Amino acid sequence: MSYTAEAFQNEFLALGATEVNAIVTVTSSGAEGGRRTSGATEIIIVDASGSMQAEGRIAAARQAAKTAVESIDDGVHFAIIAGVSTAQQLFPAPGQLAVSSPETRAEAVRSIDRLQASGGTAIGAWLLLAAQLFSQRPGDIAHAILLTDGENGERQGYLESVLDSIGGRFVVDSRGVGTNWKVSEIRKIAEAMLGTVDIVARPADLAASFQEMMTKAMGKTSGDVQLKVWTPVNSTVRFVKQVEPEVMDLTGKRVADGARAGRYPIGSWGSESRDYHVCIDVTSGAAGDEMLAARVSVVEGDDVLAQTLVRAVWTEDTALSTRINRQVAHYTGQAELADAIQAGIEARKAGDDRTATIKFGRAAQLAHETGNKQTEELLATVVDIEDAATGTVRLRRKVEAADEMALDTRSTKTVRVGRTNQ
Template sequence: MALEFAVEVFQNEFLPEGAAEVNAILTVSASGEAASAAAPDAAQVVIVDTSGSMRYPPTKLAAAKRATEAAVDTLRDGVKFAVIGGTDQAAMVYPASPGLVEATAATRSAAKRAVARLQADGGTAMGQWLLLAERVFAGHDSGPRHAILLTDGQNQHETPHQLTRVLDQVSGRFAVDCRGVGTDWQVAELRRISEALLGTVDIVAEPEGLAEDFRAMTATAMDKAVADVSLRLWTPEGARVRFLKQASPGLLDLTDRRVEAAPRTGDYPTGAWSGVESRDYHLCVQVKPANVGDRMLAGRVGLVGPGGDVLGQGRVLAVWTDDSALSTRISPEVAHYTGQAELAGAIQEGLEARKSGDVETATARLGRAVRLAHESGNTGTAKLLAKVVEVQDPATGTVKLRARVADVDEMTLDTRSTMTKRVGRDR
């Protein structure tokens, strides 16, 4: 069953004379019966860190094995899958040679037997893991392609430049959800990978939590019905796209991912979609200022499937006016997500200042984050912030840095800083 897409545009289309910046929130929704819409030709790869550090404590590797087995058990019959083990090199766990096998009772059992034999030794080179995953997925272009990447450490056996080259090579080939277990890995490192590959990043503080997390990620991947959906944006002559960012469910800058599709038309990747899903995007376009009373189509937005079919459309408008009551009105949707983006930046800047010993900057930025979380009703982020700072007045952002903060609390706040609260519309 094909999915149906709809695009809603939320903006204040009225601009004062001389203004040239148009902002809009684009809500893209997919609909369809999830069970019947799920793609039968999906592919799933699990990448398990088997470096030496996974031996300590011994429960870590055991939990990773159980989690991988849980992911394998969650696969639908007919889905193609593989398991990769990662050290300073990458090796097939199942099947024996690079490629995918169809999920059946027999192949699931064989995969779990292979996983049970895993041992931990060696270093860490995540780029090599991703390159092998690309080989495994090669030739599977008809359905959603999803990978889970688990690590407990840092990418010590590759330079950042080497990882960048790999990410450039594999971008667009598959999506990756990254998980860090424990507290010895780097949030920024896994965020680079997940953002490049249109996935998520999160912390699993205790190994015992891995199995349920792997099961949930795999179940979500199994619901995907359409792969490689792009957001197609047309803008008028003389206009410039300042940015296009996913604003919900998480922050993701797509501006530099643009692929030219036609004159003044570009495609931005959004990845795979399920039959019950909605995402928000923040578009900012710079246009040529016009005279009072003039109207302009500042942008036309559509969703394009892998076959090139346009799946849904919306329009972004601009109207110039000398009525200040109209032009100074702020779209609540635009204001909300602008604040959510500022909240994420304030958290990350505050944590970085705290690490470097800059107490004044850390207090100011994390205090600003507390205020923004309070104003937007982002209670989840507010609770995480309260573990890093003592909140004296959330309304004003008055805080004091805590003398002692557990690594897991700091990393959880950092990891989840880009997860946004949706604007106050129940969708």
């Protein structure tokens, strides 16, 4: 499995400047022949609370879980959890993991038929049971699919405390079915567990969503990969953010690695490419001074898989120092786009139409400027875009809850420089 890392930046800084920005593109070839470098464990967590009886959700969830099970590769360890007021292991026997084979998958499919909707929603308990099962297979590529249709019913702060204790141990891709769940609540899981959040508005679309997530998970060939950022004396990391394929702030996940370096988890990898925005605070230099602002490495355990350098050069030439790097500008706009959408949604919910219009207008402008067609189309379900270039929009009087939630969940999805969404 080979990796490359490449830094895109304008290394020239004006006199007095102390902030260095770079976009680091990490690309992995995936393992040869798609073979994993370690084992893999998959856990499917299905909300089976009473509200899942509505709109045929539990029947659709059963079908989706079966579809996911049938997509698990031979040899992968797996389990299924039924999420109610507690976490109940549906398959295999409590506390155990099954090894995927045609026989165990068929058994699991039969067990899913027993899934009935009753009880409450206790997402923290569901994730804790998953963590206990994953702990049996340290070193595996660990991935969970979580489905819910409602708000968490546990005491306030409990889910957050669980996420604090298990954050980063495995990847969780979360999906909300219907419109009675809270995007902000499920986004917390995605952020803590390096996963994704999305809405499946129609229960009929669940099976396709589960199959897509499982197929993608089966393509992961390497588990616990990290970005290691080393800075010299008098330099510090201001932030590290994943900016493509979606915005995810990794700054708070830093783990010190010696006096001058920190590691940031970037999860499991197959054959793919992602972009990261690294911002470094440095001590200002004199004209002509050059320095290495940071050394960014892709690491797995003690192995350095790829490396690139972030530089700073101070100059009196304003033509050089004011040149904006295209990649940095693009992703700064994409991050602002996500913030503007979320602020617009909150303002609209609070009845502050003026702020909502301003924020959505700015979002429309940024989506247009950065070529993010998919987000522009989602925005058009919530506001009438009169002129995207100037950010002139008008709030719609009637907005479907599913459309607003789709805009919210997908606000962090980005497009790479020079690309448009397909």
